[in-house]
Amino acid sequence: MALLAVVSAAGLALDDRVLVGAPIWAKPLKFSLSFVAYCLSLAWMLSLLPPRFRRAGWWAGTVVAAASATEMVLITTQVVRGRRSHFNHETPFDSGLYDAMAVTVVVLWTASLVLAVLLFRGTLADRATAWAVRLGAVLALAGAGLGFLMTRPAPGQRRGASPTVGAHSVGVPDGGPGMPLTGWSTTGGDLRIPHFVGMHALQLLPLLLLALLALAPRFAPLRDERVRLRLVLVASAAYAAVLALLTWGALRGEPLIRPGGATLTGAVLITALTGAAAWVALRRPGPTPPAPPAPSLVSAPAQRPRDVRPVA
Incomplete structure (x- = not known):
């Protein structure tokens, strides 16, 4: 690739x-x-x-x-x-x-x-890592599955008769004005947007966990595995909500750069709930634990047991 x-x-x-x-x-x-x-x-x-x-x-x-x-x-x-x-x-x-x-x-x-x-x-290594990886994989599967929505016949298309069956855009023909680099439609809905966002949860949620681990030595609440787990769960729920909102907007033929009132209301609600949930998650449940080890992208090899000999 x-x-x-x-x-x-x-x-x-x-x-x-x-x-x-x-x-x-x-x-x-x-x-x-x-x-x-x-x-x-x-x-x-x-x-x-x-x-x-x-x-x-x-x-x-x-x-x-x-x-x-x-x-x-x-x-x-x-x-x-x-x-x-x-x-x-x-x-x-x-x-x-x-x-x-x-x-x-x-x-x-x-x-x-x-x-x-x-x-x-x-x-896996710990609960926060496990759920970041697992939920990232689930959201990526959901995002990949959204690609099947593009294969439905668009208005005016008919299976077995039309030369083109399916479309990226909703409400406008494919090939119209698009955003730089991505090409996502700027005049109608585009199902490539939730497809892309969902698939890349596979990277973003584990990267969030690595960022939390990197910040743990400076911010005491992040040293607690329970706090990191709660933040991962909050971020995963917010990610799923954003994915659903983007899919809903695309299916209604709404351009990403010109969201309607309902979409903006949903975005504000998701932001407020995520902020409140993150604040609750950061409340320390107990004494400050020691700082976790530096984040690693590889699993630790098994250690060889040392020889134990009796002392005369």
């Missing part, structure tokens, strides 16, 4: 073709960078599994990597051909490639679900 990101960046610089209102190499660049973050996060999480689950985790991770690579080969093939990869049923060949991509997505999602189940069954 890292190599494909370099190739796609070169394509953006050298190939001036535009497809559905965006540079033709923008999609493989964004997908490859997203998969780099996604697969590195899963690889780290696999290192946290107890030994009895690592074999199953290895197989699930291998399936994720293979499915990701297969999807990117199909997307890049269509870029080289100058054809749309997603929602394309113009010719039997285009339709076959899109159907194959759909299969790889289902396989990838299922393998990620297996990893999430293993993370729930395993005993």
Whole structure:
């Protein structure tokens, strides 16, 4: 994926073709960078599994990597051909490639679900770390699952008859005015927004925990594992609420940069409740414990027992 990101960046610089209102190499660049973050996060999480689950985790991770690579080969093939990869049923060949991509997505999602189940069954380093990893995996699954909403026929489309079935945008055609870099619609709803936000909970919640651990030596309440666990749970609930709010807005055809009154009210309510819950979570339940060790991204190796000899 890292190599494909370099190739796609070169394509953006050298190939001036535009497809559905965006540079033709923008999609493989964004997908490859997203998969780099996604697969590195899963690889780290696999290192946290107890030994009895690592074999199953290895197989699930291998399936994720293979499915990701297969999807990117199909997307890049269509870029080289100058054809749309997603929602394309113009010719039997285009339709076959899109159907194959759909299969790889289902396989990838299922393998990620297996990893999430293993993370729930395993005993991780501490409760705060365990729940940051577990809830990040669950929210990522929810975000990935939201991608299936894009495959529904848009108004005026009909399965088996229309050359294009499905859309990123809601309320406006794909390819209209979009935000810089992301290309998200600025005139209507865009289901790519909750899809992106949900999938990257896999990185953001564990990063939040690492930030709490890094701040613990300076802020005494964060030294308590119970406080860190409560903050992780509060952040996860807030993340889920934001994901639901973004999905609701996108389905109503509402642009992200021009939210309506109901969406703004929901955002204010989520912010207020999250702030209040975080304040309650920071109240120390007992004596200040010692500062935790510096955060580490790898599991600690087992220590060798020292020889014990009787003293004469």
